[in-house]
Amino acid sequence: MFSRWSWVACGFYLVLNICSPDASSGLVQSCGHIIPESPVLALGSNFTALCILNESCLDFGNIYASQIIWKIKNKLVPKEQYREINRTVSSVTFNDTSSLGTPLTCNILADGQIEQNIYGITVTVGLAPEKPKNLSCIVHQVSRFTYVMTCTWNPGRHTFLDTQFKLRYSWPEEDFPDCIPKDVNNSCTITDIQFFVNTEIWVEATNALGKAESDRLVIDPVDIVKPLSPQNVSVSSGVLPTVLQLSWENWISNAVMALKFNIRYRIAGDTNWMEVPSEDTASPRTSFSVQGLRPYTEYIFSIRCMKEDGQGYWSDWSEEKAGITTEDLPSKGPPIWRIIDRSHSPASWTVHLIWKALKPFEANGVILQYEVTVRDKSSLSCPVRKYNVTSTNHTLQLPEGTYEVTLIARNSVGASPPSVLLIPASNSKAPVKNLRTLPKHDKLWVGWTAPNSYVLKYVIEWCLVSSSSDCIMEWQIAQGDVQGIDLKGIKPFKCYLITVYPLYADGQGSGQSVKAYLKQDRPSKGPTVQTKKVGKAEAVLTWNHLTVEEQNGFIRNYTILYKTIDGNETVVTVDPSKTEYTLSSLTSDTLYTVRMMASTDNGSSTGPDFTFTTQKFGKGEIEAIVVPVCLAFLLIVLLGVLFCFNKRDLIKKHIWPIVPDPSKSNIAQWSPQVPAKHNFNSKDQMYPEGSFTDVSVVEIEADDKKSFSEQDLKPFDLLKKEKSTSEGHSSGIGGSSCMSSPRQSVSDSDEGETTQNTSSTVQYSTVVLNGYRDQTPLQVFSRSESTQPLLDSEERSEDHSGGADSTAQRQQYFRQNGGQDETNTDRPCFERAKQITHADEGDLVGFVQLQISGQSSQPLGLGMEKNTQEAALSSVVQTCTEGQTVRPETVEENPLSVDEMPKSYLPQTVRQGGYMPQ
């Protein structure tokens, strides 16, 4: 029982002790502690820690040093590193502190397995500071009396610890406050310094692992001064045009520091500085005269200073100040050249004198005017002409000859030396040889081989070649002893035309020209190719040359690339001078894609694709096929015609068989009289123009003209006379329609000749009425071989027409292609019916019978069913006898009169515009 309570008490005590956050100051005392407490260790050193258990814990908790385990963070330290010194002390040893971490804890295994923390320490591992190196100081002048000294050093390796750096300085008898760097560890600035005292300066670095001092620097701060640059610099021109006077103020008095100076200067606009020799400014001063300058030139000056003995540092350069030297005489005459225009008259020149303005260093001032003097060398008696010009060109009208032109530039101080240009009558002297160019960076070098004669000067002309504007010429003069110059301002990828003229003492050589590029590029575009002509196996391609702006270099060649849709590309290289090329060996009737590439030395550009299709047949192939075919056809036709001609009788026999002569019919005896009876006055009334659109005449030769009686031919003669009346009228023999009458069944007058050939014996007739315009044609076939006596009325009609002309040799049978519709058909009938009402009853009966007879043949021609036919027939009759209601009954009462016609023929085949014999 006691033992149980004892263990409970011990456990409670142990937990209280172990869980105590602050063993020393808390309510509960810890069971142990670690020595050393929060050590700072040198990286790489060995380290031993001791965990010491309190005696009280031994009594109450039954814990001993043998139960101690060490941990770094949560990682167990190998037990090989433990050592049980006694029953309350356990040590752990680390041979290399780099393996250490924090926290390092001492723990026990309570009751053999419950791990409880006893104590923990924070371990800091780092390095002792290294000795600061490379200490150096500079004194900056801040104002006239204020100087600060900034020292810098190399702090050495990183220590991983909080390391303090101090810049210390002292005099022999006096120490000064340390300078503590802010935010950095390698520099510090001292504001309280004193010149002319040797000052000892050093750096101390201190951390938990030690302290290190730099080497001591003993300096007089005045020897490390970087002074302020001179101020209030001013430049004034002197009496001489080559001198400028500089003056300035120093920030440091000579008593404190004697200074020396550097003076630099440059021409305004130039970036290159020149410097006054340092020995000239090695002594204290506040002014200096800079000599050897160019007249009338703006110079920029700047000054700096440092301690006279050279100790310390140069100040910064002062602000730049400009000054202009005074004017002087122009140092040389302006370069002069001329352009001679002989276009107006060969004997009179327009001479454009051009010269270049002198460069500033040559003009030495403002050029006020130019004096041009022209002397005729070929005629000494001619007066010298003088011109004062303010521009840089002058145009003269001179007769052809040799002239000497002198040019002088004048400024406010005086005149320049003269420039002389000889203008000879002709450029007959030797030219330069071997003219060539070579790009050099941004300049184009032009070189030549001098002629054998002595050359005074060379004139180099050049201009930018353009397709859209004239060549604007620039020029330059080179001395006679040079054989090449650099052309400036040349643009890359532009073509220049360069011409070199040698100038001799007694004349001028002819110019030699060359084209050149400073830099080439690939063309900006490729040529646009198209076909000029496409054949079966070849195509002629054409293109235009690229403009000089598009070329960007010398076109070395053109390349034609062409292919079919699925074929390989074929490449052809073409000379750059060509603008046309013929592709051969192409496949016929094939789509080709072609494009063209222009190449310079620096690349190529391809133009747009162009497609074309080769022809299916070659030239002449179609003609070779068509012509023989046509010839063969014609030959066949011709042969056919000849055959038909030879066999015409046979053909006629088959096509137009002999038709019984209707004139022998009794009906022929009344037909011619009808018109007189019915008193048809004009065709306009009876047959309006256009009623018949086509009339075919079937001619049947009568075997014996004379077999026809005069009477038989009368009706036709009468109709011939009244051809205009019968024009376009449809009729069949015996009357096939309600309007039919023997007299009206005669053909159109246009076929009068045919009418004359009409056979006297009409055996067969076909009347075909074509549809008027788009109307359904009405075709009527009628055939009669009847010799049946005509009605009395018909016979009487014949009597009335007995006086008719009977000169017709043939009877005509008509085939009419009429366009009459029902209305057209009815209308004449109606009109005629009205006329008939004036006739006697006999005529009327006969007419009705005729109508019935005529209608009897229509059903087949119209292609109607019988009932329809009958209805139509009834309608026709009724229409024709409007107002006479008895007429239909008359038709119905005599049906046999039609059926009983013994020898009538009906057409078997009905074809528009044609007929078929039965």
Add this chain to the structure above:
Amino acid sequence: MEPLAAASSLPRAPRRCARFHGLCRSNVQEQTRRQVAVLNATAQELFSLYLKCQGEPFSSESDKLCNPAGIFFPAFRVNRTSERKEVMVAMYKLFAFLNASLGNITRDQEELNPMAKELLERLHNTTKTTRGLISNLTCLLCKNYNIFQVDVRYGDSSKGKSAFKKKQQGCQVLRKYVQVIGQAARVLLPHLSPS
């Protein structure tokens, strides 16, 4: 070791020469000359500026108000023919006095003319220069004559005096300073020129 005079509370007096090893170099002589030259070059400007900043009546009555006859100023009875050692000692006494007096004047002017920045700056610089000069003279006395202690006397303190008195005392000291520094520069030149 040869004591020059009894030292009584001499904060700037050289006491041990051992500390100068390494710092007391050959250039100290030239440095001392340059320091005297700087003081001589700036003394008059300092005095003029001081008078200007004190206002009337000092601006117009400086001869009367700034007459140094009634104040203590170290005797500087050396000339170009005096012994170098004697010159060095005299200069030490002079600049020890001036350093203390300039310190007092600076303190008074900071109180009386706190806005007179240039005057205060010049007073500071002059004071610093005299400090450096004393350091160099100590070096020379130790190195050349093994003298590490010099008896010096300072002027009366201005503490507790009226503003006018403070100004007048400063005026008197500076006027005397201008006179003496010129003499010192002349005397020192042959003695400190590079041999």
